[in-house]
Amino acid sequence: MVKNFLLICLFIITFAVLAGGKMYWDGQINSVLVETLSMKAPEQSVKSEVNEDPEKAAANKEKMLKLDRLNYLPPELQQKFREKINQDKPLHFMILGSSSTSEQKGAWPDLLEKRLMDVYGNTLLNVTVKEMANMTSTEIVEENLQEEWVKKKPDILLIEPFLLYDIEEIAIKKRLKNLTVMLEDFKKGNPDLTIIIHPSNPIYGAHYYLEDEKELEKYAKENKYIYLDHWKSWPDSNEKEIKDYLTNESLPNKKGNEAWAQFLLHYFVREI
Structure with missing residues (x-):
């Protein structure tokens, strides 16, 4: 009996030792596997990055740079630019107006375009400037001259609507x-068009012209267009100082163009 009891005890001890040993080695093996996998993970990540398509990586980087530049834009224009970025297309920004919106070098459209290109680049923005000189708004509409520019389908139209030349x-x-006729034609060409209106340059001793500018601002607000009153950057039209900003033909000179451009730049390029 004693012998049998000892054999049973020996069997139990042997089984316990074997089971404990197996559990220990299983734990050691699992630990080694986890460590090995964790060491391989970074290698796989690096390998994945190395194998990434260079063109795709460059495109993603360029897209992120474009999106970052949106922070400089006024909030109401950011979505418009974002849509174009997602389409991988530049946004078409058209500047249209009378002789006050000159195409000459050093005029406010030229100063504005150069600064916009510096900030946003031609992959994000395409600028067109059109001066329709020595013509009234009635002549333009009757001859349907706006149609040529409607066909270009701008995404943003900054228009100076012949307020001074018509006076x-x-x-x-x-x-x-x-x-209204001109803007309706532009909207037919591009229903998603964003319209920004600003007046012609101020002049000395404006009188009725001041009332006309107020009517233009009222019109813009009633039709939910963006209105930019750059007159705030000029001297008062009743002060002789404003003559320093104008040519003998009451158009912007170097000083006037710089004042006009500076106001617009504060709108299109925000400080962040």
């Missing part, structure tokens, strides 16, 4: 009707 020819109500 001695056409009543303000007619001028606003002409403006």
Whole structure:
């Protein structure tokens, strides 16, 4: 009996030792596997990065740079630019107006375009400037001259609507009707068009012209267009100082163009 009891005890001890040993070695093996996998993970990550398509990586980097530049834009324009970035297309920004919106070097459209290109680049923005000189808004509409520019389908239209050139020819109500015809044509060409209106340059001793500018601002707000009142950057039109900003033809000179451009730049390029 004693012998059998000892054999049973020996069997139990042997089984316990074997089971304990197996559990210990299983734990050691699992630990080694985990460590090995953790060491391989970074290698696999690096390998994945190395194997990434260079063109795709460059495109992703360029897209992130473009998105970062959106922070400089006014909030109401950021979505418009974001849509173009997702389409991998530049946004078409058109500047249109009378002789006050000159195509000459050093004029405010030229100064604005150069600064916009410096900030946003031609992969994000394409700028077109069109000066329709020596013509009233009625002549433009009757001859349907805006159609040439409607076909270009701008995404943003910054228009100076012949307010000054029309002043001695056409009543303000007619001028606003002409403006409506032009803008409706542009919207037919691109229903998603963003329209920004700003007045022609101020002049000395404006009188009725001041009222016309107020009517233009009222028109813009009633039609939910963005209105940029750059007159705030000029001297008061009743002060002789404003003559220092104008040519003999009451158009912007170097100083006037710089004042106009500076106001617009504060809108299109925000400080962040």
